[in-house]
Amino acid sequence: MDLVEQLRAFGLSLPGAHRKSPWPDHDDLAVKDKTFAYLPGKGKPFSLSCKLPYTGYEALQLPFAEPTGYGLGKSGWVSFSPPADHIPSFNQLKEWVEESYRAQAPRKLVKELDARDDG
Template sequence: MSGKTDALVAELRAFGLAFPGAHRKAPWPDHDDLAVNDKTFAYLPAMGSERFMLSVKLPYTGPAALDLPFAVPTGYGLGRSGWVSFMPTEDEMPALDQWREWLEESYRAQAPKRLVKELDARG
């Protein structure tokens, strides 16, 4: 990944870790994922990975996201549950706000209701 995409990963990780109860989860050496109550809500690459890839659970916007040329249903059967994997080139990279929306949707899909209420109370 370039320094630009490493910076994006750092920004997305910081954004996701600000959600109530969010924590890091690193089940594989090339991942540094985000979870809530030990349920992953974002599969992120580790810093310095060769390729940018983000997988999130999108129960509402997943079908539209899959229309993007760099999006595919997540492997290992997760795609059947609404997970989408994004592998854009640097030229295809969506805006930061779009990444944040997808992360929040995924967090809300995986977090317990009490933590979603806490997030909503923050405004």
Template sequence: MRGEDLLKQLRTWGLTLPGAESKSPWPGDDDLAVNDKAFAFLAADGEPFSVSVKLPYTHSVALDLPFAKPTGYGLGKSGWVTFTPSEGEYPSLDQLKAWVDESYRARAPKRLVKELDARED
């Protein structure tokens, strides 16, 4: 699957999370936010593949991947990880969803996480 297609599918799925909205504070990003807090920084169409998420539980494992690094601007100290794989080494959509889900749960209000959990039951 092409990187742009993968990001489009991930963005579409991310917007189905309770209270999620699109937010684009910087050129080149098309971010996902909840309660005005970004939970995923996604490269915009036409930009190189990039996903940044907050991983409070799995960041150390994620950082073992060759295309992962702590997110810049000091966010890496708070568990944010940026993934910039080259073509052919893209993570699966399911893996990307798992990372976005973890980030969403870290940033969303408890009531919205409960709403998400109720959907999954």
């Protein structure tokens, strides 16, 4: 399983998460129809866009990070397009996806995730 598929599987394990494909070449992650991670389609180079209200400033210091286009950057979205030899660790990617999920998910589902983490 490649990195994007692993990340997608992690995202889909979050309460209420589902796939969303609003455009060709996208297979994104959403909760209650609100996207929380933009992922590339099969065969495309690695990229990731997440809403990072807490770690966004820090993440933007990375050379392959930039505010997400279409005005999303103003709302705390960060896009990562690292070269293949500079892709962050899987744990770091999971942290960004989870932070974005928590920013987009209804409070009830975040509480469900917290309860699962505490268990």
